[in-house]
Amino acid sequence: MPGRGVYSGLRVVDLTQGVAGAITTMLLADAGAEVIRIDLPGDPCAHLSGYRVWHRGKRRASLDLDADLAEIRALAAGADVLVETFEQAPAGLDAASLSALNPRLVHCSITGYGDAAAHRGRPAVDALVAARTGLHWEARGIPGTTIGRLSGWTDPLADLDADPATAVGPDRPGPMFTGIPWASNAAAYLATIAVAGALRAREVCGRGQHVATSLLQGVLCSTSIAWQRAELPDSESYLGWTTDPRAPKGFYRTSDGRWVQQWVQLPGFMLGVSEGDELVLPERGASPKDADLRISTDYTEMVLLHHFHPQMEAAAARFPAAEWEKVAKAAGVPFEIVRPPEEALLDPALLEDGCVVELPDPEHGAIRSVGSVVHLSECPAPIEKGTVPPGTDTAWAREQAARAPEPTPSAGTDPxxxxxxxxxxxxxxxxxxxxxxxxxxxxxxxxxxxxxxxxxxxxxxxxxxxxxxxxxxxxxxxxxxxxxxxxxxxxxxxxxxxxxxxxxxxxxxxxxxxxxxxxxxxxxxxxxxxxxxxxxxxxxxxxxxxxxxxxxxxxxxxADSGGTPIWPSISLxxxxxxxxxxxxxxxxxxxxxxxxxxxxxxxxxxxxxxxxASMAWTTPDGSVRGDRPVVDADSWGISALHRIYPASEGWLCLAVTSEDDWRALCAAVPAVAGKGRGDADLAGVLGAAFATDTAQAWGKILDAHGVPAEVCATAPGTVLFDDPDLKDRGLVVGYRHPVTxxxxxxxxxxxxxxxxxxxxxxxxxxxxxxxxxxxxxxxxxxxxxxxxxxxxxxxx
The missing domain is CATH 3.40.50.10540 (Crotonobetainyl-coa:carnitine coa-transferase; domain 1)
Structure with missing residues (x-):
């Protein structure tokens, strides 16, 4: 009925840990579902700033998988949806047991690698999945594009004399660490779609089902623009320059020191409005509607980008960002000032729209965060409840478990x-x-x-x-x-x-x-x-x-650390x-x-x-903000223990988050033993140690000691696109196209x-x-x- 969320009346059990599961169940709560968040002991992601956002509107119970398994199963018996992130499900919470317990249950699993044979059992940590699959490489891209690399293409612009200052990311070789957890974000979108699809199928057939996705599938989703293999990549208009790191991406610094972005770059606008001492829109030639010169996304147009970029860069530096934004709006040119997510959360227009929301918070009184992101005219669902502390609803959850229905026989037809x-x-x-x-x-x-x-x-x-x-x-x-x-x-x-x-x-x-x-x-x-x-x-x-x-x-x-903003092709x-x-x-x-x-x-x-960017939040006056991950200026990572390191050959990625991880690292790399996890020189010590041998050699040592780490793929995409098992399982698909x-x-x-x-x-x-x-x-x-x-x- 109008005024209630589309999933009003549905109950969701949230047994997840990490980004993907938390966002999935947040989106279900935002749509009106009653979500029971079960906080399990030892959650390695409990420190994430996003938890203050992603668990809004949920009831929170602190239960244990061993001591409270019967109660957790009882809650599942009365639920419509259960979402979990088990790499190996405990007995009684596996797919077959849950289906027998509650045939109408939509059970969603989010894992690191799903059924991919070569990757099962590897740590399901966003940065490590990004390293293993080559996502860290695609954050900046490779010259000639990943499509060119995968397709065995000879780059006609291989000798392009590109200014290093226009390239994506820091001026250093190697993959780069991103501050946004793209694989996890994509997995959250995919899991929410899978749940929504299974709920819709249940309306038709009467039965629930087990659905799943993984961070690996999130990687494939987030790289869908950049990771393709074509027999004929030279086909007319097929290949674009947008994923080549040499191509300027329309970022310019203005006279007041702010970054702006104009995309797709329109030289007639940037140069036409800045000919005089003021920004003035000429009668013609500066609007996308009447521009004499346009730069298309065709690969060879990258030459034009490099020709005009220095002139546009110089023009941008002569005037402040706000003046550029004003004239761009008048010209109808896509243009924005680049800003941190906290500044966006303080934008009154976004707050009025509801895509930013202000919610009560037990520690800060109120916080602002992402708000409603899907609107249904018949099912409005205002987001009004904030995040409560773990354990707030434990007694209530136990009461609900005690009243859970008895298991029912199978009903309906296969979905x-x-x-x-x-x-x-x-x-x-x-x-x-x-x-x-x-x-x-x-x-x-x-x-x-x-x-x-x-x-x-x-x-x-x-x-x-x-x-x-x-x-x-x-x-x-x-x-x-x-x-x-x-x-x-x-x-x-x-x-x-x-x-x-x-x-x-x-x-x-x-x-x-x-x-x-x-x-x-x-x-x-x-x-x-x-x-x-x-x-x-x-x-x-x-x-x-x-x-x-x-x-x-x-x-x-x-940019928090002085870096240049980037638009990565993995952007969702x-x-x-x-x-x-x-x-x-x-x-x-x-x-x-x-x-x-x-x-x-x-x-x-x-x-x-x-x-x-929903890991970000801020108080309404902007005085306190969430402790979201901040990448260092050279894009190695977010801390000495969660970052990429160059080895003598290749690169490694670490994700040491727990005390057990730290002890394992000390055993694997004796040089860090006796140091504190927060030592300022820890990155230097680790960097010196890893530089003594290859990434492959260090990867074996770290694996042997149980340190969460991965050897970074040597190129984007190849690890997945050259894996016959992934093709057999349909994770990578092939088809014949009449042109390409x-x-x-x-x-x-x-x-x-x-x-x-x-x-x-x-x-x-x-x-x-x-x-x-x-x-x-x-x-x-x-x-x-x-x-x-x-x-x-x-x-x-």
């Missing part, structure tokens, strides 16, 4: 794909919209990509390949009344319309929610945006500008927005199954980046009934005839529409 029989119309542009719809295809939906007739360039790119798989393409002119009428006919038989165009454009095309609701009242309409609702709504936005606004570029670039901005939209659509379909009503769903790229040839990409991101890594992306208009014939048109009618230019057929 099928969560979206089997669901049709989605995807009008999305670029990545954020299309990626969300692709996730729906992965869950079994029939997704029709509604292309504009002139979408050729974008549909050929690597960005389209990772966000349009498993769809059918209909190319149609919606500005033609005949095309709009055809689209309305599709809407009558559709379940979901999904897009990320500016809403004003949708209204002008008459494909906004109000227009389409009159055609199909049960429609779920999902709109994803760049920013929050309010004054910024009219500003152009993208992954990069939203990341600047929300603070992830600041954190990853070690566009893709995070797509993941949030998939969560919203699944929740709305769950609600429709129960009520028969459709609704409007919305989310944004800025919401995704606020969630990505044999392709390999990320595959199965979630494990649930009917889930899949969907097939190849379509060619523009490839399925136009097929879809129109399904609508009931005759072949003659389709031929006439093609001849009139109302629709377009695909050609290889």
């Amino acid at each position: 099928a794909a969560p979206l089997a029989g669901i049709r989605v119309l995807d009008l999305g542009l670029a990545i954020a919209g299309p990626y969300g719809a692709q996730l729906l295809a992965d869950l079994g939906a029939d997704v029709i990509k509604v292309n504009a007739k002139h979408d050729d360039f974008w549909m050929r790119t690597q960005y389209s390949h990772m966000s349009n798989r498993g769809k059918r393409s209909l190319a149609i002119d919606l500005k033609d009344p005949r095309g709009l009428a055809l689209f309305y006919d599709l809407v009558r038989g559709a379940d979901v319309v999904h897009h990320n165009m500016r809403y004003g454009a949708a209204q002008r095309l008459k494909i906004d929610y109000e227009s389409l609701k009159s055609v199909n009242p049960a429609l779920v309409y999902c709109h994803t945006r760049g920013y929050e609702h309010g004054e910024r709504d009219s500003k152009p936005a993208n992954d990069q500008t939203a990341a600047a606004l929300a603070g992830t570029e600041w954190v990853d670039g070690a 901005g566009d893709t995070g927005n797509g993941l949030l939209s998939a969560i919203g659509v699944l929740q709305a379909l769950y609600h429709r199954d129960r009520t028969g009503r459709g609704q409007f769903v919305d989310t944004s790229i800025a919401y995704a980046h606020l969630l990505n 040839g044999d392709m390999e990409m990320a595959g199965r991101l979630m494990d649930l009934a009917g889930g899949r890594g969907s097939g190849r992306p379509p060619l523009i208009g490839e399925h136009t005839r097929e879809i129109l014939l399904e609508l009931g048109l005759s072949g003659v009618d389709v031929d006439a529409l093609l001849e009139a230019g109302v629709v377009r057929d695909g050609v290889a």
Whole structure:
């Protein structure tokens, strides 16, 4: 009912430790579920600043897996969802036991590596997974791109004379440590989708199921833009420069010392408005609408970037950031001042929107943190409860366990794909919209990509390949009344319309929610945006500008320590927005199954980046902030015991967090014995020790002593893409594309009934005839529409 969250009435048991599980259950609580957080003894992540955010709105009970197993099982017996992060589940809490105990339970496991044979048993720590898989390399990228490396491509710009000052990250060789836990964040999005999909399937079949994802699958999700293998990477417009570290990423320092980002770089704007002593918008040439010079994402355009970057850098340095922001808004140019996440949390516009929220806190009175990131018009769920101390609800939880229902016999049928029989119309542009719809295809939906007739360039790119798989393409002119009428006919038989165009454009095309609701009242309409609702709504936005606004570029670039902000290709901005939209659509379909009503769903790229940086919090006056991880200026890590070290050959990553870990390290590296864990010179001592031998040799020593550590992969992607076991298990999938040839990409991101890594992306208009014939048109009618230019057929 209106005014209650979509999951109101559902009970969730949270048996997780770490980032991914905590965020997953926070999102379920934000959607109205009653979450019982069970704080287990010895949680190695209890110190994380994000726990003060991620456990909001939850009841908290302190229980022990051994002494209180019967009570924990009793709580599971009465729950709808149980989320855990066991690498090996205790007896009685394994999937088979929980299914027998409660056949309607949706049981979600989040592990380090899932069923990947070569990696099972390795420490499930975000930084270590990033090191082992090459994610730390992809934080900056490699010259010629990872796609080029994986594809055996000869880089035509190998001799490009690039200024080191424009490169991503510090001026040193090797992988770089990021401040945002990208693998864990991605796993949280994926786990929430898996739970939402299983709950929707339960509405249809009556049974729960065991679903799962892993930090490894989170890596594959976060690298989906950058990690692809193509037989023909030279195909027209396919490869872009955005993941090459040599390419300037649009960061400039202004006269008042602030960093700003303008993306994609528009030289006509930066140079055109700064010709005089004041920033003045000329009559033409400085707006994306009339710029004479544009820089596309095509790989060879990197040469133009380097030509113009010094001039744009000099122009930026002449004026303060606020003046640049003002003129950029007037020109309609994507532009933001880069700021730390705490500054974003103090932004009154974000607070008014609700994507930042102020909640009671037992220690500080109140704190601000990320707020609501998915909106359902029929199921508003204001976030009002803060985080209570561990153990607050232990007695209550024991009472609930004592009243738990007796085990019930199996009921219902085996669950099928969560979206089997669901049709989605995807009008999305670029990545954020299309990626969300692709996730729906992965869950079994029939997704029709509604292309504009002139979408050729974008549909050929690597960005389209990772966000349009498993769809059918209909190319149609919606500005033609005949095309709009055809689209309305599709809407009558559709379940979901999904897009990320500016809403004003949708209204002008008459494909906004109000227009389409009159055609199909049960429609779920999902709109994803760049920013929050309010004054910024009219500003152009993208992954990069939203990341600047929300603070992830600041954190990853070690700007707290004097580093340069970065936008890494592993950024979950566009893709995070797509993941949030998939969560919203699944929740709305769950609600429709129960009520028969459709609704409007919305989310944004800025919401995704606020969630990505959700380890940050601050008091309302900004005087106290959370002790979030801060990366050093050279991007080695966040402390002497949680960082990357160069060895005589290769690199190592440590993640020593407990007293047991410390004792193991002292045994493995005798030089640190007798020193304190907080010694200022500890990094120097460890660095000197590791420099005496190779990373492989040290890795064996550290493993033998049980020290949480990994040898950093020697390159991004190869560890996973060259692993036949991952291909056999569908974690990396291959397909044949008519233009780029044999392709390999990320595959199965979630494990649930009917889930899949969907097939190849379509060619523009490839399925136009097929879809129109399904609508009931005759072949003659389709031929006439093609001849009139109302629709377009695909050609290889």
